[in-house]
Amino acid sequence: MGQNLSQNRPAVVIGGNRIPFARANGAYVGASNQDMMTAALDGLVARFGLQGQRIGAVASGAVLKHSRDFNLTREVVLGSALSPQTPAYDVQMACATGLETIGSLADKIKSGQIESGIGGGVDTVSDAPIAVSDDLRNVLLAAGRARSLKDRLAAFAKLRPRDLAPSAPGTDEPRTGLSMGEHQALTTQRWEITREAQDELAAASHQNLAAAYDRHFFDDLITPYRGLAKDNNMRADSTVAKLSKLKPAFGKSLGDQASMTAGNSTPLTDGASAVLLGSEEFAAEHDLPMLANFVDYELAAVDFVSGEEGLLMAPAYAVPRMLARQGLTLQDFDFYEIHEAFAGTVLSTLKAWEDPEFCKDKLGLDAPLGSIDRSKLNVNGSSLAAGHPFAATGGRIVATLAKMLHEKGSGRGLISVCAAGGQGIVAILEAR
Amino acid sequence: MADQYLDFANTPFGRSLAKRLGLPAPVRLRRYEQGAALIPGAAMVIGSSELARTTGELLLGWGLEVRTHDAGHAKLGAIVVVLDDVTTPADLSPHALTLSPALKRLAPGGRVITIARPEQDGDAPELAAARLGVTGMLRSVAHELRGGATANGIELEGSLDLSAPSAQAALRFLLSGRSAYVDGQFLRVDSQRGVLPQDADRPLVGKVAVVTGAARGIGAAIARVLRRDGATLVVVDVPQAGDALAKVANEVEGTALQLDVTRPEAGELIAAHAKERHGALDIVVHNAGITRDKLLANMDAAKWDSVIAVNIESQLAMNRAFKAAGLDQLRIVSLASTSGIAGNRGQSNYGASKAGVIGMVRASAPQLSSGVAGINAVAPGFIETEMTAKIPFATRAAGRLILPSLQQGGLPRDVAEAISFLASDSAAGINGRTLRVCGQSLIGA
Numbered sequence: 046m047g048q049n050l051s052q053n054r055p056a057v058v059i060g061g062n063r064i065p066f067a068r069a070n071g072a073y074v075g076a077s078n079q080d081m082m083t084a085a086l087d088g089l090v091a092r093f094g095l096q097g098q099r100i101g102a103v104a105s106g107a108v109l110k111h112s113r114d115f116n117l118t119r120e121v122v123l124g125s126a127l128s129p130q131t132p133a134y135d136v137q138m139a140c141a142t143g144l145e146t147i148g149s150l151a152d153k154i155k156s157g158q159i160e161s162g163i164g165g166g167v168d169t170v171s172d173a174p175i176a177v178s179d180d181l182r183n184v185l186l187a188a189g190r191a192r193s194l195k196d197r198l199a200a201f202a203k204l205r206p207r208d209l210a211p212s213a214p215g216t217d218e219p220r221t222g223l224s225m226g227e228h229q230a231l232t233t234q235r236w237e238i239t240r241e242a243q244d245e246l247a248a249a250s251h252q253n254l255a256a257a258y259d260r261h262f263f264d265d266l267i268t269p270y271r272g273l274a275k276d277n278n279m280r281a282d283s284t285v286a287k288l289s290k291l292k293p294a295f296g297k298s299l300g301d302q303a304s305m306t307a308g309n310s311t312p313l314t315d316g317a318s319a320v321l322l323g324s325e326e327f328a329a330e331h332d333l334p335m336l337a338n339f340v341d342y343e344l345a346a347v348d349f350v351s352g353e354e355g356l357l358m359a360p361a362y363a364v365p366r367m368l369a370r371q372g373l374t375l376q377d378f379d380f381y382e383i384h385e386a387f388a389g390t391v392l393s394t395l396k397a398w399e400d401p402e403f404c405k406d407k408l409g410l411d412a413p414l415g416s417i418d419r420s421k422l423n424v425n426g427s428s429l430a431a432g433h434p435f436a437a438t439g440g441r442i443v444a445t446l447a448k449m450l451h452e453k454g455s456g457r458g459l460i461s462v463c464a465a466g467g468q469g470i471v472a473i474l475e476a477r
Numbered sequence: 478m479a480d481q482y483l484d485f486a487n488t489p490f491g492r493s494l495a496k497r498l499g500l501p502a503p504v505r506l507r508r509y510e511q512g513a514a515l516i517p518g519a520a521m522v523i524g525s526s527e528l529a530r531t532t533g534e535l536l537l538g539w540g541l542e543v544r545t546h547d548a549g550h551a552k553l554g555a556i557v558v559v560l561d562d563v564t565t566p567a568d569l570s571p572h573a574l575t576l577s578p579a580l581k582r583l584a585p586g587g588r589v590i591t592i593a594r595p596e597q598d599g600d601a602p603e604l605a606a607a608r609l610g611v612t613g614m615l616r617s618v619a620h621e622l623r624g625g626a627t628a629n630g631i632e633l634e635g636s637l638d639l640s641a642p643s644a645q646a647a648l649r650f651l652l653s654g655r656s657a658y659v660d661g662q663f664l665r666v667d668s669q670r671g672v673l674p675q676d677a678d679r680p681l682v683g684k685v686a687v688v689t690g691a692a693r694g695i696g697a698a699i700a701r702v703l704r705r706d707g708a709t710l711v712v713v714d715v716p717q718a719g720d721a722l723a724k725v726a727n728e729v730e731g732t733a734l735q736l737d738v739t740r741p742e743a744g745e746l747i748a749a750h751a752k753e754r755h756g757a758l759d760i761v762v763h764n765a766g767i768t769r770d771k772l773l774a775n776m777d778a779a780k781w782d783s784v785i786a787v788n789i790e791s792q793l794a795m796n797r798a799f800k801a802a803g804l805d806q807l808r809i810v811s812l813a814s815t816s817g818i819a820g821n822r823g824q825s826n827y828g829a830s831k832a833g834v835i836g837m838v839r840a841s842a843p844q845l846s847s848g849v850a851g852i853n854a855v856a857p858g859f860i861e862t863e864m865t866a867k868i869p870f871a872t873r874a875a876g877r878l879i880l881p882s883l884q885q886g887g888l889p890r891d892v893a894e895a896i897s898f899l900a901s902d903s904a905a906g907i908n909g910r911t912l913r914v915c916g917q918s919l920i921g922a
Contacts, residue, residue: 084720091723091733094754126727261716264735268719332754 055338056151057328058474061165061444062089063318064270065277066432069170072273073315078107078114081270082121082167085317085437088268089163090126093321093333097126101159103133104146105166105319108435108465110137111174117167139465140386141344142166143318143439144472148342150322160327164443166436167317180208218465220350225357225465226387230296230305232355233389236396240304243388244288247309247429250385254426255281262425266444278312278432309388314432318440320447335477336447337458342472343367349467354407357390359469360461361397365408367471375414379456379476380421380449382442385428386463394461425449438462443474450476483885503885504625507586509654509894511678511705516554516652517584519544523575524559524592531639532559532592535648546575552584555652560593561633565603566610573614585624590651591615592644595632595665612663619661619917620882627651627660627883627917634667642671643906649677650898658858658891660882661917664907671905672849680901682707685755687747689738690765692718694862695812697725698889699762702897704729708760711751713738738765738791744798758804760900763792763811766830773825781826788830793837796852806850810899811838812892813856813911815918831856835911842909849902855895858915859886881916 064084067073073081082105090096105118114120118133138145143166150162177185187200217224233243257263258275267274293303294310321333328335345363347354360383368374375398383391397403398414405411425445428438439462446458453476460472483503485491492502507517519542522533536543536557544553556579558572576589583589596608612630619628629651633644647664650656674680686703690696691712700712710731714722719735726733734750736743751758766788769780792811799807816824817831838854845852858881859865865886895914898904 087727088719088723088733091726094726094730094732096727096730261737261740264716267716268723268733268735269717270720274717274719332756334753 053155054157054324056154056322057325057335057477058337058339058443058447059321059323059328059333060089060093060336061266061318061320061440061447062092062268063266063437063441063444064088064316065267065273065275066314066316066434066437066441067273067276068278068432069313069315071171072271072277073169074171076169076271076315077172078110078117078167078169078317079120079124081169081315081317082117082165082319083124084268084270085165085167085319086121086125086127086163089319089321091268092265093331095127095321097128099128099130100163101161102150102153103127103131103163104136104150105133105164106136106138106142106146106436107167108137108139108142109168109170109173138470139468140384140433140435140438141462141464141468141470142436143441144342144443144460144462144470145344145439147320147322147339147439147443148470148472151339151342154322154324161321161323163319163321165317165319165440166438168434168436169315170313171315175211178208178210178212180205184208218349218356224295226295226305226310228349228356229387229389230299230303232358232393233305233387234296234299234302235355236393238304238389238392238396240289241285242392243304243309244285246385246388246391247288248283248285250423250426250429251280251283253424254279254430257425262448266448276431278314279426279430283430305387305389309429311386311428311433314434316432316434316437318437318444320440320443334451336451337474337476339443340457340473340475341367341371342470343370345469345471347467354467355393356465356467357386357463357469358394358397359467360463360471361394361469362408363469363471364398364459364461365410365414367473368414371473373457373473375417377457378417378421378459379453380424380446380458381417382423382427382446382458382460384433384438384442384462385423386433388429390463391422439470443472446474450474503883504585506625506657506883506885507654508657508890513654514554515539515541515649516588517586518552518554520555520557521545521553521579522557522559523572523579524562526559526562528561528592528638529559532557535639535645539649550582553579553582553587554584555588555590556580556583557648558589558591560591560611563593563607563611566606568607569610569614576618580618580621583622583624583626585626586654587624587626588652589615589618589622589626589628590648591630592648593630593632595634597634616661616917622882625657625883627656629656629659629661630663632663632665634665637666637669637906641666641669641906642673642903643668645673646671646898646901646903647907655894655898657894658883658887658914658916659895659912660915662913664912665910666906667908668846668906670846670849672902674901674903679707680903681760681897684708684759685711685751685757686760686762686900687711687713687751687758688762688764689713691725692721695857695860695889695892696764699764699893699896700725700729700731702890702893703760703762703900704731706897706901709755711747711755713747714765738795739786741794743791744795745802747795748799748802748804758799759806759808761795761799761807761809762896762900763795763809765791766812768824768827770823770827772823776826784826785830788827789833789837792834796837796841800844805845806848807845808849808900808902808905809838809841809845809852810896811852811854813854815856815858815913815915818856818913838911839909846908849905851905851908853899853904853907853909854911855892855899856911856913856915857887857892858913858918860889860892861886862889881918883916885916887914887916
């Protein structure tokens, strides 16, 4: 499918905007998903002068979503400076949400269906939906169906005090009961990733992100929000020495083998991002920059329930399929943006691609994909430093990578994002 | 920015109380509205020179009812006194004495405007005395007027007359509600340069304008007024102010550029953004500015240096970059301040930077003197903004009520109107000048 599409006209990344990412229960307490996504979208409109314009489609989504937000993206558009005639839809694919919105819009542009699109996502843990328990919900529904006072009282009579306890959304996998961190801890152990390697990656993420701020890289990628102008999880002075002092947070069953800490795992974060895509004609007609082509993207999923594969390893499977389709090797890239759900995720994935056995048995390849030049990895920081508001991460990465490629003026970038449910999404961007 | 005293003083009870207590009685100023009459009544032209005759013709051409002598009892919307032919102070007498009874019939929000020659090097003592005499008379009349009426002057250099586009544009600006808070000031026209707009209500159609410091206050008001007047906007502010900036950009349907103007590449980045995204750069409004008030005796390097860097060095650097980029038809308007003219306690750094702006525009003018190019400054007096809202109540009350002739603070919009006028091609004959928008405040007099 991708090959057919890539023979069509290019889908161009014009630019992006996000609000700074904030650690949960901090700067953005009181802001809803709709508030934050509207801020990200209005900042994008302001940057590119899109006021009153009808965009082909706006797609976004949230992983943690209130039932009232059944039409989240459309409501965001209606509250934005865009034309109210702009259609919008929601996507929900765990942490793959943001990149999936952008990929699907790119396909619509390539096929000629739309001229412009805005993709992205938002998440807040600080304003997470809290639901009533299933038992209380059943009582309320039964009472609602009751036709007489007697029936209604009978329905409420079934209520027990424990039913009143609210049920908060968790990040545990429903089929295993394990948190994402515990799942990754198993994978980290499986690939023998050292604590030191994880801490090195985490420290580099913070230092790279801080350096990017210092050289004004984010001046046209971020719009401040609620008094925050930078990602507040960032620690510019982070070092391996400091990170090495943290106690393990996941994989405690592994005893002294446990290596994953709060420092080399992403924190819960609030934030939103949006990316503007268009055809070349759209960009030219509106005097807009063309940063990169959105070349291709690929989804994958793994069987983590049986324990056959690690929860967050799906991108390891998606990448070779996409490379084969595009006739590229893993080394044909100038930048690698591998989402840092955990430092262990990035390092396990890279190690898997270097492993002849894994590449032969699991990926069906004659030779391993091989190693990458680590100096090209997450060069302006990634989720360990910036934070990871689930659905917003795809938009952050696409806009950042597109700008990096445009600054370089040539080359390709590879994006890899893991997601809950054993899923993954990967993509290729090409400089313009 | 609600001025509660202004509201109160305009109620029947407030009016009578203010009168009995001898408090100032500020009125609502006549501010510009698109499509509104140029002046609130007929225009009277005083003077006997050829220039007086052509002034009357011009006003007739603008559709005004024009009188050349005081007759009847109808309210006068404006009185234009043409004094280009005075040669000795005694020559002022007949004009002043004709103006005298007419003043009593000036409508609220009316205008007194003198058109005269500026005093210049080489003038005979009698001539210099007569010409400077005009300014003393006009400024005193401005103090005398009430009801939101103002008095301002136009100075025509050499043998310039009303065929100079900027002379016409200045006259229209001073008559209109655009000059509501300009009082006791002179606009000097020094050349025949300038192009009058097709549509006086939308003089900036087709122009691309950059406003720095546009996220709030006066900068945001400038963006709104330039947009109303037809310009396409690039609004600039520091990245930290980006959320407010985005709101302004979306309101004026422009583009937001998050940029610290003190960065060495700021001028280049602004020029590139305007050209790439809007195809041109015609107008630059250097509005970005900060205050770090402290008595000089207690000043530290951070406070001093940041004010100088933002308020003046950045403007100089950007202007050099615009020149290097070949933008030789730029119209630049800078924000000075009455603190730069008179100084202000606790503002030695700010005063230095703002006086610096006045010097910069004066010295830069000769390099921007072809076509419609030009550079001028606007010096606001007490303007009601978030910044001034933080000034202690008594100081603020004194600043806005007692000192200016108009007995109130100005609005950010009032500053923006003057900037829009100076940014237009029609003002190209005014170059290197600083126009005060201060309600004739004594501060900096």
